[in-house]
Amino acid sequence: MFELHKVGERTYYVEAPTNMGIYRYGEKEVCMIDGGSDSAAAREALSRIEEQGWTLKLVLNTHSHADHSGGCAYLKEQTGCEVYAPKTEASIITSSLLNPTYLYGGYPMSELRTKFLYMQPCECGALSAEILPKGIEYVMLNGHSFEMAAFKTSDDVWFIADAVMSVETLTKYKISFLYDIAEHLRSLERLKTLEGKLFIPSHSKPLEDVTELADYNRRSVIEVADSIKELCRGGISLDGLLEKLFQLYNIRLYLTQYALVGCTTRSYLAWLYERNEVRPVFEGTSLTWKTVE
Numbered sequence: 001m002f003e004l005h006k007v008g009e010r011t012y013y014v015e016a017p018t019n020m021g022i023y024r025y026g027e028k029e030v031c032m033i034d035g036g037s038d039s040a041a042a043r044e045a046l047s048r049i050e051e052q053g054w055t056l057k058l059v060l061n062t063h064s065h066a067d068h069s070g071g072c073a074y075l076k077e078q079t080g081c082e083v084y085a086p087k088t089e090a091s092i093i094t095s096s097l098l099n100p101t102y103l104y105g106g107y108p109m110s111e112l113r114t115k116f117l118y119m120q121p122c123e124c125g126a127l128s129a130e131i132l133p134k135g136i137e138y139v140m141l142n143g144h145s146f147e148m149a150a151f152k153t154s155d156d157v158w159f160i161a162d163a164v165m166s167v168e169t170l171t172k173y174k175i176s177f178l179y180d181i182a183e184h185l186r187s188l189e190r191l192k193t194l195e196g197k198l199f200i201p202s203h204s205k206p207l208e209d210v211t212e213l214a215d216y217n218r219r220s221v222i223e224v225a226d227s228i229k230e231l232c233r234g235g236i237s238l239d240g241l242l243e244k245l246f247q248l249y250n251i252r253l254y255l256t257q258y259a260l261v262g263c264t265t266r267s268y269l270a271w272l273y274e275r276n277e278v279r280p281v282f283e284g285t286s287l288t289w290k291t292v293e
């Protein structure tokens with residue numbers, strides 16, 4: 001863990017539960033792609049950078065989830081580096097209570113205000129082409145989060161963040177976190193059109209070809225949506241639906257998981273609603289979700 005892997009003339013990554021990219025754009029100047037899950041992970045990455053005699057100048061975050069941006073405050077404090085993320089995500093990194101707040105859908109209780117969801121806030125600027133170091137470009141692959149950037153280095157290496165989950169992760173958790181299903185499906189198609197030598201997801205090994213995994217991720221989304229439609233056939237409340245999904249996919253229930261799967265399930269309902277596949281049924285003061293037959 002935390003080894004430095006060289007994957008191109010100027011491109012490296014530090015292997016971790018959330019991989020961190022490193023790109024050397026000057027003689028000694030480097031940028032990181034994602035700031036790590038917390039200060040401990042960030043410290044390891046910074047040690048790898050300093051061992052090489054390099055200087056960290058900026059961090060480009062793919063998105064605001066705590067496991068990707070939780071180390072930014074530490075990195076900025078230690079090095080004075082600049083920190084950037086796509087605009088909406090930059091707001092969340094700067095005001096990080098927003099993260100557990102939107103996941104839970106209200107003020108989050110203390111169990112949801114730990115580093116897994118509520119990272120140390122860090123002043124973060126909006127990502128744009130102008131701030132990029134020479135040799136880096138990006139495309140947006142939204143859906144997993146409000147906005148998510150995938151970065152490509154001059155070595156034709158893509159850092160694709162959480163645009164795809166591994167087969168192992170999807171088999172284990174089944175419902176992986178998604179904010180906007182329609183955008184996510186569009187991003188999976190876009191991902192398949194990207195050209196590069198290597199694709200590095202945040203939570204699994206690098207891949208030379210991402211097409212098969214993108215298709216697997218698409219099928220997994222459709223499978224979850226089909227399960228939700230099946231469970232809504234007789235009409236079911238949101239909490240009833242969550243209970244059934246937790247049973248069906250054997251997911252352990254605790255508050256963090258309730259927030260993550262709850263947010264994702266609401267997003268699935270919104271997507272199915274827009275496709276006219278489920279509808280809300282109001283009976284007196286009860287709201288149930290029912291599949292349109």
Ligand SMILES: [Zn+2]
Binds near residue numbers: 063065144162
């Ligand atoms: Zn994420």
